[in-house]
Amino acid sequence: MTSSSMNRPSEQHPAFPKSAYNFAFLDEGSKREIRRKTLKAVAIPGYQVPFASRELPIGRGWGTGGLQLTLSLIGRADSVKVIDQGNDDSVNAVSIRKLIEETSGIATTEDAAEATVIQSRHRVPEEKLNGGQILVLQVPQPEPLRHVERKEQITRRLHAEMDYSAIWLTLYESVVKWGSITVGADYPVLVHDRYIMAPSPIPRWDNPKLHQAEHLTLLGAGREKKIYAVPPYTNVVPLQFEDYPFEIEHFVGKSCRRCGSAHTFLDEVTDGETGEILHQCSDTAFCAKTIERRESHVASIQA
Amino acid sequence: MSLPSRLDSQQRQGAAQDAAPDERPILQVRNLNKRFGDGCAHCLPAHVEHPGNRCPRCGSVQACIDLNFDLYPGEILGVVGESGSGKSTMVRSLYFDEDATSGEMFISSCKNGESNLLAESAQQKRYIRNHVMGMVYQNPYLGLRMSYSSSGNIAEKLFAADHFHVGRIRERAAELLGRVEIPLGRMDEPPKRFSGGMQQRVQISKALANNPPLLLLDEVTTGLDLSVQARVLDLIRSLRRELKVAMVVVSHDLGVIRMLADRTMVLRQGRIIEMGLTDQILEDPQHAYTQLLVHSLL
Ligand SMILES: Nc1ncnc2c1ncn2[C@@H]1O[C@H](COP(=O)(O)OP(=O)(O)OP(=O)(O)O)[C@@H](O)[C@H]1O
Ligand SMILES: [Mg+2]
Ligand SMILES: [Zn+2]
Numbered sequence: 001m002t003s004s005s006m007n008r009p010s011e012q013h014p015a016f017p018k019s020a021y022n023f024a025f026l027d028e029g030s031k032r033e034i035r036r037k038t039l040k041a042v043a044i045p046g047y048q049v050p051f052a053s054r055e056l057p058i059g060r061g062w063g064t065g066g067l068q069l070t071l072s073l074i075g076r077a078d079s080v081k082v083i084d085q086g087n088d089d090s091v092n093a094v095s096i097r098k099l100i101e102e103t104s105g106i107a108t109t110e111d112a113a114e115a116t117v118i119q120s121r122h123r124v125p126e127e128k129l130n131g132g133q134i135l136v137l138q139v140p141q142p143e144p145l146r147h148v149e150r151k152e153q154i155t156r157r158l159h160a161e162m163d164y165s166a167i168w169l170t171l172y173e174s175v176v177k178w179g180s181i182t183v184g185a186d187y188p189v190l191v192h193d194r195y196i197m198a199p200s201p202i203p204r205w206d207n208p209k210l211h212q213a214e215h216l217t218l219l220g221a222g223r224e225k226k227i228y229a230v231p232p233y234t235n236v237v238p239l240q241f242e243d244y245p246f247e248i249e250h251f252v253g254k255s256c257r258r259c260g261s262a263h264t265f266l267d268e269v270t271d272g273e274t275g276e277i278l279h280q281c282s283d284t285a286f287c288a289k290t291i292e293r294r295e296s297h298v299a300s301i302q303a
Numbered sequence: 304m305s306l307p308s309r310l311d312s313q314q315r316q317g318a319a320q321d322a323a324p325d326e327r328p329i330l331q332v333r334n335l336n337k338r339f340g341d342g343c344a345h346c347l348p349a350h351v352e353h354p355g356n357r358c359p360r361c362g363s364v365q366a367c368i369d370l371n372f373d374l375y376p377g378e379i380l381g382v383v384g385e386s387g388s389g390k391s392t393m394v395r396s397l398y399f400d401e402d403a404t405s406g407e408m409f410i411s412s413c414k415n416g417e418s419n420l421l422a423e424s425a426q427q428k429r430y431i432r433n434h435v436m437g438m439v440y441q442n443p444y445l446g447l448r449m450s451y452s453s454s455g456n457i458a459e460k461l462f463a464a465d466h467f468h469v470g471r472i473r474e475r476a477a478e479l480l481g482r483v484e485i486p487l488g489r490m491d492e493p494p495k496r497f498s499g500g501m502q503q504r505v506q507i508s509k510a511l512a513n514n515p516p517l518l519l520l521d522e523v524t525t526g527l528d529l530s531v532q533a534r535v536l537d538l539i540r541s542l543r544r545e546l547k548v549a550m551v552v553v554s555h556d557l558g559v560i561r562m563l564a565d566r567t568m569v570l571r572q573g574r575i576i577e578m579g580l581t582d583q584i585l586e587d588p589q590h591a592y593t594q595l596l597v598h599s600l601l
Contacts, residue, residue, distance in 0.1 A: 157425075160426075161428075163463070165459045165463045166459065168458075168459070168467070169458060172469065172472070173451055173455050175469050176452055241467050241469045242469075243468050243470050244469055
């Protein structure tokens with residue numbers, strides 16, 4: 001989203017065929033509610049702001065929290081990228097992208113550098129985002145304390161009192177049982193020395209990308225009706241013990257079978273014929289870009 | 304950050320009976336009131352006694368009425384009274400489990416003993432209950448996370464005091480659990496696999512984790528077999544001897560009070576009706592109600 005698009009008057013008569021919908025599907029009242037709650041979330045980094053979650057023509061639990069954020073933020077000048085576990089082409093990513101395209105008529109892209117709004121499930125793009133970009137993360141469970149405390153009333157009090165012993169206890173139990181902190185995704189982080197936050201099920205690899213980032217990260221949970229945010233230049237620190245520090249995933253000696261990259265988050269894939277375990281970039285667009293860049297480099301040398 | 308590595312604390316003064324008379328109380332409670340319910344214009348004034356202290360109009364209960372007392376370093380104060388007299392409500396209010404309706408509470412090691420802790424912010428209260436107090440509940444399910452390891456239960460209290468070194472936390476947990484005679488090999492077992500007596504001992508070790516000068520114990524031995532009771536009582540006595548920790552011991556069992564308490568408070572319908580040295584209260588009760596209590600229960 002560009003800064004000017006936020007000020008633009010709402011567009012009641014979009015010039016695209018699916019004119020049965022308001023621009024970007026949601027009515028202006030709903031968008032205003034979501035924008036207001038988003039501003040509050042930005043003002044209190046890591047704090048979960050309740051919002052009136054709307055029904056969308058996709059099932060809850062399929063990214064409706066993120067989608068509502070995206071739909072209420074985009075203007076005509078925006079360009080949206082949709083990713084599902086690093087992949088632009090999964091069924092889920094395609095259907096969300098289609099819904100955005102059809103109801104707003106705005107451009108979409110697979111290039112993380114080109115997008116102004118990036119809606120993503122389970123990944124932060126490998127490419128470093130900049131100050132003009134917003135990352136929208138889809139969140140299934142916004143409450144980092146939920147698995148130790150079921151009642152919302154109590155988790156709210158625990159946040160208010162900064163009573164985070166219980167979440168440390170879960171990390172401790174993991175060390176006692178397994179010898180290390182085994183949390184793979186959705187690794188709890190402390191946001192600007194105040195709120196402990198669930199960063200959504202991104203791999204630990206992606207946590208550092210939220211710390212002191214140039215871009216704004218918004219997180220939306222449709223089913224749980226919560227919005228929260230990490231504004232630019234905010235401290236996002238994974239919880240760690242003095243003797244069991246936080247570590248990102250290691251891919252020592254492994255590289256992408258397609259682009260050859262050894263510094264991206266790699267997925268494991270099994271070769272159907274040989275049964276061999278191979279690795280490839282989880283961020284498929286970044287992978288393709290790396291290949292393309294190398295090929296044009298080779299071409300320019302040959303020319 | 305260094306953990307309180309030793310259980311004993313030599314700085315603390317001896318128990319009250321051999322303390323200098325001008326020694327400062329560790330805990331001062333002034334006009335503590337706790338009402339359950341919103342109250343109404345028809346609620347009877349505090350000085351009028353009425354059954355169960357329940358307002359017939361609005362149903363509010365005056366569980367604690369104008370409680371005043373001091374507790375000295377290393378002293379054990381017994382609290383007796385029939386069921387519903389407000390014993391649990393009193394200690395729960397002191398531990399901030401319940402929000403007192405009015406009153407003041409001062410602890411000498413908090414803010415120089417000059418600030419009413421009942422009026423502190425939620426974050427401050429959390430700090431105080433983790434650093435200065437320990438609580439042992441009658442029902443171990445209230446004081447322990449039954450499915451987490453016993454060492455983790457103690458660790459939770461240490462996290463609250465900003466200790467985040469697993470190695471040192473485990474050393475401290477082993478020391479504390481050892482002190483209450485939980486075998487070292489079982490420190491990572493969840494309390495739900497322990498007997499009732501062991502669970503109470505884990506609760507006690509958890510309450511002691513940050514070396515608090517003040518311990519609140521609510522019916523710790525109720526419901527335990529006699530032999531198991533005796534072991535827990537012995538433990539409490541030896542802890543008091545070693546750690547010089549001051550305690551409020553709630554029990555409706557006068558045997559427990561006789562064995563542990565230096566002084567005893569008798570509660571009836573939310574009020575203190577008699578308070579004094581335990582021997583005097585039990586041997587020579589002044590108040591008719593206390594006489595009844597002593598004779599029917601002894
Ligand atoms: N959460 C609550 N809501 C309403 N009333 C309560 C609540 N807790 C306690 N009470 C009432 O307050 C009074 C004092 O209860 P409390 O549990 O403090 O008594 P007690 O002396 O500890 O009794 P017991 O020996 O049975 O444990 C009782 O009348 C009780 O019914
Ligand atoms: Mg009770
Ligand atoms: Zn690749």
